[in-house]
Amino acid sequence: MxxxxxxxxxxxxxxxxxxxDRVFDAWADPVQxxxxxxxxGTQVTVLSGTIESGAQLHARSDAADGGVLYTLCDYRTVDRPDHLVYDQSFADADGNIVPCPFFDAWPATLRTDIRFEAVAGGTRITLRWIPVDPTAEQAASFVAAMESMTGGWSGSFDKLDSYLAG
Incomplete structure (x- = not known):
């Protein structure tokens, strides 16, 4: 640790x-x-659960290349419309937490902490991603992947932009 x-x-x-409210709901409504x-190119399917404080959500992600990943999110804070906090882990089809399938040393759980702020012309979000109790090796792997995380989140945010505009 x-x-x-x-x-x-x-x-x-x-x-x-x-x-x-629209931006928050896009994060806090499982369908959205x-x-x-x-x-x-990824299709997310919610398998079970809901997004509310104290609840879990189990989802499946189908990638364009045929890969399948499962995630489990434990929602710690759902405070509409200002704050959302959840712990995210890789999971299996039954919702059991499993090691990351593509990194040897990756934190078992990442805390996602999102603040929503009304600003002129829209909403600014600040997203923080923090490993929960990582080993030194897992923390180093997380740091090494930060550039890739920027690209990954930016791509998701581009999709969110399109969704919100539609």
């Missing part, structure tokens, strides 16, 4: 040309979230 003072944190911001989340 790493010391909280040295646990890495990834942060990204984006402003969307939509009202704060499934329509835009994930990399381009």
């Amino acid at each position: 790493t010391d909280a003072a040295v646990t890495p944190e990834f942060t990204i911001q984006r402003t969307f040309a939509a009202p704060i 979230m499934a329509r835009w989340s994930g990399p381009e």
Whole structure:
């Protein structure tokens, strides 16, 4: 386990040309979230659960290349329209947490902490991604992947932009 003072944190911001309630609902409504989340070409299907404080959501992601991933999210805070916090892990088809399928050393759980702020012309979100209790090796792997995370989240945000505009 790493010391909280040295646990890495990834942060990204984006402003969307939509009202704060609309942007928040795109994250906090499972049907809406499934329509835009994930990399381009990925189809997300919510298998079970809901998005509310104390609830879990189990989802399947089907990639354009035929790959399949499952995730499990534990929702810690759903405070409409300002704040959303969930712990995300890779899972199997039954909703059991499993190791990351594409990195040898990756944190078992990532905390996603999103703040929504109404600004002129729309809503700015600040998303923080923080490994939960990573080993030193997992923390180093997380840091090494930050450039890729920027690209991944930017792609998801592009999809969210299109979804909100539609």
